Amino acid sequence: xxxxxxxxxxxxxxxxxxxxxxxxxxxxxxxxxxxxxxxxxxxxxxxxxxxxxxxxxxxxxxxxxxxxxxxxxxxxxxxxxxxxxxxxxxxxxxxxxxxxxxxxxxxxxxxxxxxxxxxxxxxxxxxxxxxxxxxxxxxxxxxxxxxxxxxxxxxxxxxxxxxxxxxxxxxxxxxxxxxxxxxxxxxxxxxxxxxxxxxxxxxxxxxxxxxxxxxxxxxxxxxxxxxxxxxxxxxxxxxxxxxxxxxxxxxxxxxxxxxxxxxxxxxxxxxxxxxxxxxxxxxxxxxxxxxxxxxxxxxxxxxxxxxxxxxxxxxxxxxxxxxxxxxxxxxxxxxxxxxxxxxxxxxxxxxxxxxxxxxxxxxxxxxxxxxx
Amino acid sequence: xxxxxxxxxxxxxxxxxxxxxxxxxxxxxxxxxxxxxxxxxxxxxxxxxxxxxxxxxxxxxxxxxxxxxxxxxxxxxxxxxxxxxxxxxxxxxxxxxxxxxxxxxxxxxxxxxxxxxxxxxxxxxxxxxxxxxxxxxxxxxxxxxxxxxxxxxxxxxxxxxxxxxxxxxxxxxxxxxxxxxxxxxxxxxxxxxxxxxxxxxxxxxxxxxxxxxxxxxxxxxxxxxxxxxxxxxxxxxxxxxxxxxxxxxxxxxxxxxxxxxxxxxxxxxxxxxxxxxxxxxxxxxxxxxxxxxxxxxxxxxxxxxxxxxxxxxxxxxxxxxxxxxxxxxxxxxxxxxxxxxxxxxxxxxxxxxxxxxxxxxxxxxxxxxxxxxxxxxxxxxxxxxxxxxxxxxxxxxxxxxxxxxxxxxxxxxxxxxxxxxxxxxxxxxxxxxxxxxxxxxxxxxxxxxxxxxxxxxxxxxxxxxxxxxxxxxxxxxxx
Numbered sequence: 001x002x003x004x005x006x007x008x009x010x011x012x013x014x015x016x017x018x019x020x021x022x023x024x025x026x027x028x029x030x031x032x033x034x035x036x037x038x039x040x041x042x043x044x045x046x047x048x049x050x051x052x053x054x055x056x057x058x059x060x061x062x063x064x065x066x067x068x069x070x071x072x073x074x075x076x077x078x079x080x081x082x083x084x085x086x087x088x089x090x091x092x093x094x095x096x097x098x099x100x101x102x103x104x105x106x107x108x109x110x111x112x113x114x115x116x117x118x119x120x121x122x123x124x125x126x127x128x129x130x131x132x133x134x135x136x137x138x139x140x141x142x143x144x145x146x147x148x149x150x151x152x153x154x155x156x157x158x159x160x161x162x163x164x165x166x167x168x169x170x171x172x173x174x175x176x177x178x179x180x181x182x183x184x185x186x187x188x189x190x191x192x193x194x195x196x197x198x199x200x201x202x203x204x205x206x207x208x209x210x211x212x213x214x215x216x217x218x219x220x221x222x223x224x225x226x227x228x229x230x231x232x233x234x235x236x237x238x239x240x241x242x243x244x245x246x247x248x249x250x251x252x253x254x255x256x257x258x259x260x261x262x263x264x265x266x267x268x269x270x271x272x273x274x275x276x277x278x279x280x281x282x283x284x285x286x287x288x289x290x291x292x293x294x295x296x297x298x299x300x301x302x303x304x305x306x307x308x309x310x311x312x313x314x315x316x317x318x319x320x321x322x323x324x325x326x327x328x329x330x331x332x333x334x335x336x337x338x339x340x341x342x343x344x345x346x347x348x349x350x351x352x353x354x355x356x357x358x359x360x361x362x363x364x365x366x367x368x369x370x371x372x
Numbered sequence: 373x374x375x376x377x378x379x380x381x382x383x384x385x386x387x388x389x390x391x392x393x394x395x396x397x398x399x400x401x402x403x404x405x406x407x408x409x410x411x412x413x414x415x416x417x418x419x420x421x422x423x424x425x426x427x428x429x430x431x432x433x434x435x436x437x438x439x440x441x442x443x444x445x446x447x448x449x450x451x452x453x454x455x456x457x458x459x460x461x462x463x464x465x466x467x468x469x470x471x472x473x474x475x476x477x478x479x480x481x482x483x484x485x486x487x488x489x490x491x492x493x494x495x496x497x498x499x500x501x502x503x504x505x506x507x508x509x510x511x512x513x514x515x516x517x518x519x520x521x522x523x524x525x526x527x528x529x530x531x532x533x534x535x536x537x538x539x540x541x542x543x544x545x546x547x548x549x550x551x552x553x554x555x556x557x558x559x560x561x562x563x564x565x566x567x568x569x570x571x572x573x574x575x576x577x578x579x580x581x582x583x584x585x586x587x588x589x590x591x592x593x594x595x596x597x598x599x600x601x602x603x604x605x606x607x608x609x610x611x612x613x614x615x616x617x618x619x620x621x622x623x624x625x626x627x628x629x630x631x632x633x634x635x636x637x638x639x640x641x642x643x644x645x646x647x648x649x650x651x652x653x654x655x656x657x658x659x660x661x662x663x664x665x666x667x668x669x670x671x672x673x674x675x676x677x678x679x680x681x682x683x684x685x686x687x688x689x690x691x692x693x694x695x696x697x698x699x700x701x702x703x704x705x706x707x708x709x710x711x712x713x714x715x716x717x718x719x720x721x722x723x724x725x726x727x728x729x730x731x732x733x734x735x736x737x738x739x740x741x742x743x744x745x746x747x748x749x750x751x752x753x754x755x756x757x758x759x760x761x762x763x764x765x766x767x768x769x770x771x772x773x774x775x776x777x778x779x780x781x782x783x784x785x786x787x788x789x790x791x792x793x794x795x796x797x798x799x800x801x802x803x804x805x806x807x808x809x810x811x812x813x814x815x816x817x818x819x820x821x822x823x824x825x826x827x828x829x830x831x832x833x834x835x836x837x838x839x840x841x842x843x844x845x846x847x848x849x850x851x
Contacts, residue, residue, distance in 0.1 A: 148786065164778065238846075295793050
């Protein structure tokens with residue numbers, strides 16, 4: 001049967017867009033469908049932190065490569081390699097910090113342990129109650145809200161057919177391919193990729209392969225423009241704070257504090273209680289924030305797998321349907337994961353290993369045996 | 373401390389105040405909250421200082437304040453609600469209001485929520501509109517009504533809607549000078565509305581009296597004209613006007629310059645829908661009601677359980693109709709909570725709906741002249757600032773639309789338009805209109821996503837006094 005596309009990508013966040021571009025560059029005819037506009041989910045509402053200090057040790061090689069891709073995008077995404085400081089305020093936190101950073105240093109991240117005093121030399125507005133700190137010159141941030149506009153340009157340049165404001169209502173196997181239904185239109189492709197973020201939980205269940213995805217509802221806040229308070233990305237030993245002052249003076253505060261809601265019900269809601277804790281931690285680190293006005297607080301949905309490692313591979317039981325989600329630190333790593341996924345779908349050997357979701361299926365040794 | 377109520381009413385204008393009075397009369401425990409220090413809303417705003425002589429502008433407001441004072445409703449004025457969350461579904465459904473009051477942060481819980489948050493002014497930007505001396509029409513009514521402060525010594529009153537003649541009248545009454553009135557609506561448009569305005573002969577007569585006053589003072593009135601530019605370097609020195617529809621012409625042909633040191637400028641009102649949006653209510657775009665409004669049934673119910681809309685914020689109908697929508701919302705809330713018998717409810721609601729239909733006729737006519745007129749931004753130069761919080765120009769908005777932004781949130785992501793402290797209240801209508809001029813439907817453009825805080829709040833107010841050990845730090849995710 002003649003397929004319209006070599007691959008259809010469902011989801012226009014970083015992972016879907018980056019994969020689609022890789023596929024098109026590899027010679028495939030590619031369709032990308034996005035229910036909203038590009039980059040308006042987690043890819044566009046996260047705090048934009050590009051910090052190696054908060055990346056999973058086992059993902060460090062991926063993070064270093066993702067970081068390099070954002071550095072190349074430069075001004076188009078508001079990339080800034082500001083350096084980053086992670087703070088410990090108690091002896092217990094200092095132990096956690098030492099342990100976590102040592103593991104990352106061993107994994108190749110350019111991180112050094114520094115004293116609280118040194119941290120205050122680097123950032124004079126920080127609190128004087130720092131027990132110890134770590135520093136990474138490669139850390140920085142980008143402006144995540146530019147994700148959509150950036151990838152739209154790249155997708156068009158790569159020749160990907162992009163359908164925005166187009167929900168995929170059905171995904172069905174057809175002879176030798178996949179058919180997507182969007183409203184009253186049908187699109188056929190030889191294969192398809194689900195790059196549907198937190199929505200993958202529900203979509204995979206509908207396809208009969210419920211993936212064990214836990215959805216997190218991360219809160220981010222932004223202040224009005226402030227006098228210069230910090231030049232670097234500020235973090236906390238537990239990972240429960242990210243703080244940075246953009247070039248325009250606004251201060252972005254994140255750290256993964258949880259709001260409420262589900263992807264299926266629409267956007268999440270900020271919870272006043274966790275927001276308060278998030279802002280307290282920020283103010284404790286940078287006391288002058290007490291006078292800042294909070295302009296907006298929002299949430300974004302992040303998909304997590306039980307082992308906190310990505311799901312990137314074939315949807316179990318399907319030959320030509322792929323899935324890419326649950327990448328912790330996905331803003332940093334996403335552009336690189338898309339390239340790997342693209343290479344895999346193109347039939348090339350990926351530069352670094354992918355993360356086959358089959359590991360989450362019961363008795364998966366038996367399930368995979370026929371293919372061996 | 374958390375207080376629990378049957379009904380919370382947000383906004384103490386004519387709709388909210390009536391809703392609170394009716395709800396408490398029925399016996400519901402009721403709280404009414406407004407960020408202003410007294411009830412009245414914008415239309416019946418209380419004077420900042422009382423003079424000894426009785427002031428006719430405040431008679432209706434004083435009556436409203438007396439009625440509310442005599443009610444059993446808990447009154448919370450000068451307090452700010454910065455976030456609202458639904459607490460549970462089903463029988464226990466309710467709302468939790470995060471507030472900043474005199475004693476700092478607090479939480480109010482309520483089973484039902486009546487939103488009566490009024491309307492905000494619609495601005496269409498023009499070159500020079502951010503100069504000192506340019507004041508919104510509605511803002512001018514606040515200056516004049518509450519403090520009798522004149523916007524300038526020689527004022528152009530310009531834009532669209534019923535506030536034009538009110539502001540001109542208030543300036544004259546306060547002893548000021550009106551340089552000219554520039555009204556986008558043609559005389560023909562006004563004349564066509566007279567039959568509907570006749571539903572309120574008193575208001576029609578008042579409007580005619582103001583027009584006579586303007587004529588007696590020989591104040592030039594330009595109907596079917598619009599301000600194309602505010603002139604001046606560091607402050608207003610005048611305005612350039614042109615016949616509407618010729619705004620995209622270049623050159624000075626057919627343009628008139630009027631000298632002035634202040635301009636009161638506004639293009640009608642837009643329902644303030646933040647709370648409805650925050651709580652996920654469905655909306656419809658209805659230009660005859662001011663633009664985007666929550667979808668309501670005939671009992672003022674929104675699409676969200678136990679959430680009701682009243683007053684101009686739920687669709688422009690004016691001050692005369694507002695108390696009836698407030699009253700109807702309160703009756704529906706009581707009925708839905710099982711605190712009002714079906715027969716009492718139905719007879720009262722039927723009676724109210726009849727009154728509302730009559731009272732709405734005048735308000736509908738006013739909403740018509742204050743309707744969105746997106747074509748009024750079509751010709752504005754690219755260099756004109758649209759979003760004044762973030763300094764985003766019309767050219768940047770147009771370029772983002774050209775590059776593929778099809779809804780207003782994608783525009784916001786791409787340009788920062790609407791990301792500043794005003795939350796898009798100042799620029800939203802202008803930005804959406806520019807998108808509409810580029811051929812995108814308003815239903816596709818949509819509205820800015822509403823997020824807390826509903827108004828900017830100080831970080832220190834949220835954090836309060838705390839110790840480091842007060843912050844619950846969960847164990848981190850695996851390294």
